[in-house]
Amino acid sequence: MLENFEKELLKTIADISDLPGAGAFNIRRNGESAGRHSTENIVIEPKKDKPGIDIKVMPFTKHEAVHIPVIVTESGLNDVVYNDFYIGEGAEVRIVAGCGIHNNGDCDSRHDGIHRFHIGKNAKVTYVEKHYGEGEGTGARILNPVTEVFLDEGAECEMEMVQIKGVDSTVRDTKANLAENAKLLITERLMTHGAQTARSDVVINLNGDGSSAQIISRSVARDTSEQIFYPRAVGNSRCRAHVQCDSIIMDSAKIRSIPEIAANHCDAQIVHEAAIGRINNDQLTKLCTLGMTPEDAEQVIIEGFLS
Amino acid sequence: MLELKNLSFTVDGAGRDTEIIRDVSLTVPDGEFLVVTGPNGGGKSTLARLIMGIEQPTAGQILLNGRDITALSVTERARLGVGYAFQQPPRFKGMTVRRLLSLAHGSPLPEDVCCEYLTNVGLCSREYLNREVDGSLSGGEMKRIEIATLMARDLEIAIFDEPEAGIDLWSFSVLVKTFKNLSKRKHKSVIIISHQERIMQLADHLAVIADGAVADYGTKEEIFPRLMNDLNDSCGFREG
Ligand SMILES: Nc1ncnc2c1ncn2[C@@H]1O[C@H](COP(=O)(O)OP(=O)(O)O)[C@@H](O)[C@H]1O
Ligand SMILES: [Mg+2]
Numbered sequence: 001m002l003e004n005f006e007k008e009l010l011k012t013i014a015d016i017s018d019l020p021g022a023g024a025f026n027i028r029r030n031g032e033s034a035g036r037h038s039t040e041n042i043v044i045e046p047k048k049d050k051p052g053i054d055i056k057v058m059p060f061t062k063h064e065a066v067h068i069p070v071i072v073t074e075s076g077l078n079d080v081v082y083n084d085f086y087i088g089e090g091a092e093v094r095i096v097a098g099c100g101i102h103n104n105g106d107c108d109s110r111h112d113g114i115h116r117f118h119i120g121k122n123a124k125v126t127y128v129e130k131h132y133g134e135g136e137g138t139g140a141r142i143l144n145p146v147t148e149v150f151l152d153e154g155a156e157c158e159m160e161m162v163q164i165k166g167v168d169s170t171v172r173d174t175k176a177n178l179a180e181n182a183k184l185l186i187t188e189r190l191m192t193h194g195a196q197t198a199r200s201d202v203v204i205n206l207n208g209d210g211s212s213a214q215i216i217s218r219s220v221a222r223d224t225s226e227q228i229f230y231p232r233a234v235g236n237s238r239c240r241a242h243v244q245c246d247s248i249i250m251d252s253a254k255i256r257s258i259p260e261i262a263a264n265h266c267d268a269q270i271v272h273e274a275a276i277g278r279i280n281n282d283q284l285t286k287l288c289t290l291g292m293t294p295e296d297a298e299q300v301i302i303e304g305f306l307s
Numbered sequence: 308m309l310e311l312k313n314l315s316f317t318v319d320g321a322g323r324d325t326e327i328i329r330d331v332s333l334t335v336p337d338g339e340f341l342v343v344t345g346p347n348g349g350g351k352s353t354l355a356r357l358i359m360g361i362e363q364p365t366a367g368q369i370l371l372n373g374r375d376i377t378a379l380s381v382t383e384r385a386r387l388g389v390g391y392a393f394q395q396p397p398r399f400k401g402m403t404v405r406r407l408l409s410l411a412h413g414s415p416l417p418e419d420v421c422c423e424y425l426t427n428v429g430l431c432s433r434e435y436l437n438r439e440v441d442g443s444l445s446g447g448e449m450k451r452i453e454i455a456t457l458m459a460r461d462l463e464i465a466i467f468d469e470p471e472a473g474i475d476l477w478s479f480s481v482l483v484k485t486f487k488n489l490s491k492r493k494h495k496s497v498i499i500i501s502h503q504e505r506i507m508q509l510a511d512h513l514a515v516i517a518d519g520a521v522a523d524y525g526t527k528e529e530i531f532p533r534l535m536n537d538l539n540d541s542c543g544f545r546e547g
Contacts (some may be wrong), residue, residue: 218400229373282397285361290337290411291385300410303402 002034005102006071011100011131012164014069023205026053027068028081030074041091042066051081051112055095059088059120067096068114070243075105075139080112089120097128099143103135103165109141117147122154129159133166140168147174151182153208156188162306163190163198172200178239180208189227189306192225192253204268206239217245220302221253232260235268243272248305309335309464309496316350316417316519317356322437327353328364329519335464335496338508340486341502342510342527350502350519355466358498359391360384371463372423388463392470398441404452405436411456424455427485429478431473445468447473454482465494469519471503483509507531 002010002018006029009019017200019027019035027034031051038044040063045054055066058195072079087093103109119125133141151157152219163170176184184204192198215231233241245257259272279301287297316328325464327475328350333481335341340515343351358369359382369377376384408424416424419437425435428451438444440452457465467486471479483505490497499506507513513530515523523530 099320135362189486280397282393282395284400285381285398287410288381289359289361289389290383290460291382291413292410300402302400304399305399305405 002029003069003073006073007281009071009073009100009102009132009134012071012132013071014067014096016026016069016096019188020067023065024055025065026055026070028070028079030072030077031244032077036302037126039064044068045086047074051084052081052084055083056090057085057087057093058237059090061088061093062177063092065094065096065137065214067138069097070099071102072109072111073102075103075109075137075142076107077081077209078108078110081116081153082114083116085115085117085119087117087119087125089185090122092124093126095101095125097127097144098139099132100145100294101133101141103137103139103141105135105137105251106139108142110140110144110193112144114146115148116148116159117149119151119155121152121159124155125157127157128162130162130164131167131170132164132207133168141166144171145173147172148162149176149184151173151176151184151211153291154181155179155215156183158185158187160187161189162228165191165193167192167198168194171222172202174202175205176213177205178208178211178213181210182208183211184213184225186215188211188215188219188228190219191222191302192227192304193222194221196224196225197227198225199228200230204231204233206233206235206241207237209238211237212240214261215243216219218247218306219220219255220248220250220306221255222250224252226254226293227256229255229257230260231270231272232262233270235263235265235270237265238267239265239269241268241270243270245272245274247276249276250278257285274296308370308372310335310368311354311358312368312370314354314357314369315366317365324455327519328357331516331519331521333514333521333524335498338497339496340491340509340511341496341498341514342507342512343498343514343516344502344507345516345522349517351457351516352468353519353543354516355391355468355500358464358466358467359389361391370456388461388467389460390460390494392453392465392467394458394468394500396449398444398449400439400441403437404440404441407452408456408459412459416459423454425452427458427481427489428452428455429474430455445473446476447478450474451478451482454485454522459484459494460493462494464496465490466498466500466538468500469502469525470499471501471506481504481507499500508543
């Protein structure tokens with residue numbers, strides 16, 4: 001049984017407020033499975049040699065979703081999990097991951113999700129991952145996800161990775177490898193506040209002709225928090241890639257953005273853009289002329305920017 | 308009713324004071340449609356920003372329905388029913404047209420009502436609702452959405468700053484109709500800063516602002532012939 005605050009946590013990170021009545025899911029709570037269900041087309045099995053699960057999506061599965069949220073509510077827990085996804089040829093599937101930490105204690109709580117995606121020929125994956133921390137304790141909430149994606153010929157993957165708030169320290173490591181005509185879209189949105197730190201490394205290897213990738217990173221840093229972004233696109237073929245980093249800086253925060261583009265093939269077309277700046281004054285004034293206080297206006301602008 | 312009493316606005320630029328608005332007094336009674344015109348750089352937008360509270364006057368008073376609002380913030384004035392459609396509206400990443408209209412209105416707007424506001428400014432509505440008011444919209448589209456945000460509000464005084472800029476002829480005639488009909492219904496008094504004859508034709512009064520002062524004021528019948536004369540006279544009404 002899930003406690004009420006655990007249900008709230010699930011809702012925040014995975015849009016579900018209890019164990020789903022149907023569909024494939026695996027809910028991990030404090031390092032153990034709190035519920036698991038496979039369907040005819042999506043089979044979830046625990047790993048035998050280490051913590052984690054294998055998720056197998058049969059070829060040509062359509063219109064199905066898998067929920068695999070993780071919640072950590074025990075202070076001091078250090079949870080590491082290895083999840084491998086095998087998406088069959090031509091399948092179309094939505095994967096909802098995410099991790100919520102509720103830490104009321106004074107010991108650090110940490111979750112490292114090591115996710116590996118093997119996306120078969122012409123398969124399409126939509127992946128949503130939300131990270132969130134809460135709780136009154138002085139113990140930190142730490143999330144260090146490692147994500148590796150292998151896209152087979154013509155495969156497509158859209159990844160939305162969001163850090164909502166309350167995560168004290170995060171080091172994100174994302175790698176993707178694209179075969180012929182594969183397509184990848186990564187949208188990263190991140191907010192840090194207090195004395196939080198965030199680092200995100202992304203490497204996209206465009207190996208196959210006709211492959212394309214887009215990384216859109218938007219972030220807001222408040223208070224004394226610090227962020228570092230290091231997205232890299234490497235073109236090894238006739239490919240296209242676009243890297244875009246856009247940050248709003250507030251208070252005494254610090255942001256470093258280091259987009260890198262590399263071409264190892266003369267038909268690689270790679271572009272990057274990066275911008276850091278405070279909230280635009282005209283935007284604030286405009287919203288005040290609609291009757292909002294400057295504080296509410298700021299909130300609305302940030303919410304929109306991160307939406 | 309809006310009253311401006313001996314309003315001045317001075318900025319210090321390069322160690323020297325520059326008077327941008329000089330002793331402007333104007334009254335806009337309820338039900339009035341005032342068109343403000345005059346050369347570029349004359350101080351029209353600055354006057355609008357002073358009324359909205361975006362800039363603070365260095366002297367003079369602003370009264371709304373008899374109440375002195377000179378010391379009030381932008382937010383407070385907005386809540387009393389002052390609205391200003393910017394000459395250059397800012398863009399917002401991640402904000403949909405529908406959300407912006409709802410924020411302007413003060414509560415979430417149903418789709419059909421949003422569409423009506425958009426149609427009234429010459430935008431084919433439904434396709435715009437979920438578009439973001441970001442760099443993907445053209446200057447003319449931004450201007451029209453800006454105008455729609457004032458149409459979504461019941462105001463004591465609505466100020467539109469060169470609403471015609473960047474707008475094609477067809478949309479412009481829709482807009483003129485909207486000012487004539489909708490604005491009269493939703494806004495107690497209207498000030499439009501404009502250079503367009505067709506908008507001036509809607510005016511009860513015209514004010515010409517040049518060099519930071521009211522250079523001329525009167526009914527359109529009085530002002531129009533003088534304005535045309537000035538325009539033909541090479542010594543007179545020149546771009547500043
Ligand atoms: N805050 C300010 N500081 C310095 N100069 C200003 C300021 N605001 C306006 N101005 C100047 O005042 C003049 C009038 O500008 P504006 O009101 O925009 O004219 P208009 O709208 O009639 O074209 C311009 O020369 C402008 O550069
Ligand atoms: Mg102007």
